[in-house]
Amino acid sequence: MAAFRTDLGIDLGTASILVYVKGKGVVLNEPSVVAIDQYTNKFLAVGEEAKKMLGRTPGNIIALRPMRDGVISNYQITERMLKYFFTKAIGKTIFKPRVIVCVPSGITEVEKRAVLEASNHAGARRTFLIEEPIAAAIGAGIDITEPNGNMIVDIGGGTTDVAVISLGGIVISRSVKIAGDECNEAIARYIRKKHNLMIGERSAEEIKIQVGSAYPREKDVSIEVRGRNLLTGLPKNIKIYSSEALEALAEPVSHIIETIHYVLERTPPELAADIADKGIIMTGGGALLYGLDKLITEKTGIKARLVDDPISSVAIGTGRALDWVKFLDSDKTGSDSIRINY
Structure with a gap:
């Protein structure tokens, strides 16, 4: 059965959803927007087609984003949207996929549970979570299992995650709903x-x-x-x-700079020295804002650089983390969070 199953990595973003299929790479990159007929509760459009309808729909049709600030704001719509993207990515199959979904580092246990249940009800055999900074670092090609400090600034649609990573885990992080x-x-x-x-x-x-x-x-x-x-x-x-x-x-840019300062001030000295040598790594679509890397470099004194593919780096990292699924799927503790320390 394992030979027929397709595992998925999902970057479930506020602005867009990226789906990574193991062995194929990122196969879907569409806006996380849904258009619904209020009278029949029927999906009229999802993704790019639905985004074109934002602000242009008649009274009986609503175009909405079921994700807000990196978390689920409309559970039922998110579940149906995930089911649509699962089918679009791998087609109809009797073998349910195992799924890894990346989430902001600062979300609550209740918000995590909502993501897990939405994914499982949408058709996943089992769902695991990975924090966005970890996924972004893996997608950027960084070996995060080493005892070295790496600072990741992931600016998405709804949240900005700033984290210092060492030995496969997050040492210090902060997530703000400004992106x-x-x-x-x-x-x-x-x-x-x-x-x-x-x-x-x-x-x-x-x-x-x-x-x-x-x-x-x-x-x-x-x-x-x-x-x-x-x-x-x-x-x-x-x-x-x-x-x-x-x-x-x-104003929003200054808040992002303040968040980076906050994390740097609380970073252990040895890891701070590593970051000063390696620089700050920027990922996410928001990191493409003109001159943001220059401003961060100027305000912190540490070189900031964009990864090669900022928009897809989190999805790619989530997909690469599928290599750990075989360990977690046999985990008797029932853990649903990925820790890169095998």
């Missing part, structure tokens, strides 16, 4: 306050990707954005410059 989504909201608030223009979530995200900055650019670039004028109620086009995006993102 990509908070940056989008900061941009929307800034434009509403300065330009009296209401823009949607997708427009704010486009501004962040195209002209968003954490560090001053050499050239002030711009993007044209359309929204609703709050004074006249009519559609209006304006240009937003990277210097404005820099100002809009100052």
Whole structure:
């Protein structure tokens, strides 16, 4: 039976879901958005198609994100969404997959239990959890079993996880609910306050990707954005410059820097020396914000660098952790958390 079973690694993110199939790599990368008919409770679209509907649906259809701040906010929808992605990734099979799901380092036991139950009810034979910083480090190709300190800054859609890892475990960590989504909201608030223009979530995200900055650019670039004028109620086009995006993102970015400082201040001296030599490793889609690595380097005095594939690194690490499933599946204690210390 084991020969026919396909094990899965899931990066269950606030903004997107990535599915890693053992032996194939990352096979799915779609937004964690679902469109539902309120009258029939039927799924109309999932993933990329559903994201296009955000803010554009009639009264009987709702497009929503069942994940908020890295945890499940709508259990039933998350379970159905996972079932959809399981089937899409491996097809219909009588052999249920074993699944590893990565979770933020700061979530509660209740939130962990919700993830486990949602995955098992969606069709997993057994579900294991791995903390995001551990998965990110594995995905970045770091040998975390060594007695050396490695600092991981994983900036996703809903949470930023900062952790120091040594000997296969987390020594010190902090998870804050300030990441990509908070940056989008900061941009929307800034434009509403300065330009009296209401823009949607997708427009704010486009501004962040195209002209968003954490560090001053050499050239002030711009993007044209359309929204609703709050004074006249009519559609209006304006240009937003990277210097404005820099100002809009100052607050969430400063919180991320403060979190990194918090973890560094509490890191044991020997591990802090290792981090000073190796640098800070940045993963996650939020780490792609222009100039964030330069700002972290400037504020901490430690070189910060992006991994080769920041968006997929957590999913890749989760997938590579599937090698430990055979140990855990035979574990008589019933443990559902992965510890890389075999």
